[in-house]
Amino acid sequence: MSEPREIADRAIEIAPGVWHWLIHNANIGGGISSSHAVSSADGSVLVDPVRLADDALAALPAPHAIVLTAACHQRAAWRYRAELSAEVWLPEGSRATDEEPDRHYTAGDALPGGLRAVHTPGPEVPHYSFLLEREPGVLFCSDLLMRNGELEFVPGEYHDDPEETRRSVERLLDLDFSILCLAHGAPLAEDPKGSIRNVLAATA
Numbered sequence: 001m002s003e004p005r006e007i008a009d010r011a012i013e014i015a016p017g018v019w020h021w022l023i024h025n026a027n028i029g030g031g032i033s034s035s036h037a038v039s040s041a042d043g044s045v046l047v048d049p050v051r052l053a054d055d056a057l058a059a060l061p062a063p064h065a066i067v068l069t070a071a072c073h074q075r076a077a078w079r080y081r082a083e084l085s086a087e088v089w090l091p092e093g094s095r096a097t098d099e100e101p102d103r104h105y106t107a108g109d110a111l112p113g114g115l116r117a118v119h120t121p122g123p124e125v126p127h128y129s130f131l132l133e134r135e136p137g138v139l140f141c142s143d144l145l146m147r148n149g150e151l152e153f154v155p156g157e158y159h160d161d162p163e164e165t166r167r168s169v170e171r172l173l174d175l176d177f178s179i180l181c182l183a184h185g186a187p188l189a190e191d192p193k194g195s196i197r198n199v200l201a202a203t204a
Contacts, residue, residue, distance in 0.1 A: 002074045002098055004033060007051040011037065011060060014187050015136055015179055019060060022186070023050050032148065032184050033075070036140060037063065038113040038132060045113030047130060047140050048073040048183055049080055065112035067105075069142035070127045071095050073183060091117075091126040118175065120144055122165025123158065129172070137177040139192075144169050147185030151195040153203060154184065166203075172196060 006023035014020050017039030025033040036047040043062040048069055057063075063086050066077045071094040078099045081088050089111060090101035105111060107119035107128075115130040123143040132138040144165055146154050153169070156162030173193055180192035188195060 002027070002072075003076050003079060004050055007053055008035070008056070009053050010056050011052055014181070014189070015138060018132070018138055018179075018181075019044075020181065020187055021050070021052050021056070025050070032146075032186075034182055034184060034186070035075070036181050037061075038115065038138075040064070040113040042112075045111075045115065046077075046080060046086070047115075047181075048142070049076050051076045051079070065089065067111050067113070067115060067130065068101075069129060069140070069183065070124060071097050072124075073142065074098055087112075091128055093126040095124075095126075115140070118172075120165075120168040120172070122161050122163075122168045123154070124160050131175055131177060133176070136179060138179045138181060139172065139175060139177040140181045140183075141172065142183045144172075145180075145182060145196070145199065147182055147188060151180075151185075151188060151192075151199050153199060166200070169196060170200065 004025045008021035011019040011021040019037040022034040024030045035049045037044045043064045046066045067089045087102040089103045092104040092106045109117045118129045120129045130140040159165050180188040
């Protein structure tokens with residue numbers, strides 16, 4: 001199973017109707033794995049969820065869907081599908097996962113919670129980020145970038161095509177967002193596009 005054993009003790013609301021939590025994931029050598037939830041008219045949508053303590057999860061609007069940016073971020077998705085009767089969405093063309101998803105999506109699709117699927121290949125071809133288009137504009141960026149202090153690229157050794165990853169990061173600058181949420185690291189709300197430009201410039 002791909003589910004980490006660690007459980008986050010709390011979720012932090014980082015913008016109206018957007019929550020973040022994290023663990024230090026032994027499956028990746030103790031590195032940070034971050035997850036998010038987004039409020040919706042039907043409750044909330046979990047993004048790449050690692051486990052959250054029961055009382056903290058109960059404090060969120062009831063989850064009704066789980067959206068995964070890539071097959072490598074199954075995490076606690078299947079547990080929460082069983083416990084919450086929440087549909088799991090996975091990119092079309094993904095490699096085999098521990099269980100079959102309920103739905104597939106592709107580039108540009110509208111997902112639960114007002115999220116839009118943005119194709120960001122590089123780590124693998126069926127790899128996506130999600131754009132929450134309502135104010136203040138939040139981009140959920142999967143394994144392109146990470147943060148343990150400063151923003152940086154996820155090491156190229158974990159990517160099928162590091163040059164394609166770079167092109168995907170460059171295209172992020174065309175999107176309308178003011179908060180950057182990462183699959184590995186704390187959210188960035190202070191000039192995230194400036195930080196992305198700095199990363200690109202430093203690695204040119």
